[in-house]
Amino acid sequence: MMRCYFNLISDDETMIDEEGVEVRDLDQAWAQALKAIAELRAEADDELIDWDRWRLEATDSSGKVLFSLKLTHSLH
Numbered sequence: 051m052m053r054c055y056f057n058l059i060s061d062d063e064t065m066i067d068e069e070g071v072e073v074r075d076l077d078q079a080w081a082q083a084l085k086a087i088a089e090l091r092a093e094a095d096d097e098l099i100d101w102d103r104w105r106l107e108a109t110d111s112s113g114k115v116l117f118s119l120k121l122t123h124s125l126h
Contacts, residue, residue, distance in 0.1 A: 053111045054079040056086050058121075060103040076116060079108055083119055090121070 055070040073079045083106055091101075104121040 054082065054116065055109045055111075056083055057107045057109065058090075059105050059107050070111070079116060083108055083117075087119065087121060 051072050051074055053070040054073045055067040057067050058065040071082055073082060087106060101121045105118050106121060107118045108116045110116060
């Protein structure tokens with residue numbers, strides 16, 4: 051198990067995940083990141099958010115970046 055932190059980052063703002071979540075591997079971290087992004091979008095609902103400006107950066111407890119996902123909102 052490892053602790054994974056999901057930080058939200060834009061060009062001019064950073065929101066640090068101080069708590070993190072326990073995951074067994076990178077695949078589970080990836081799944082948790084996608085779940086977090088879906089929750090963010092659901093909470094934002096009709097708010098006009100420029101998703102193109104933001105990315106979710108997953109790090110381990112040492113601060114090493116494991117992966118990064120753009121939060122680009124696709125219209126469907």
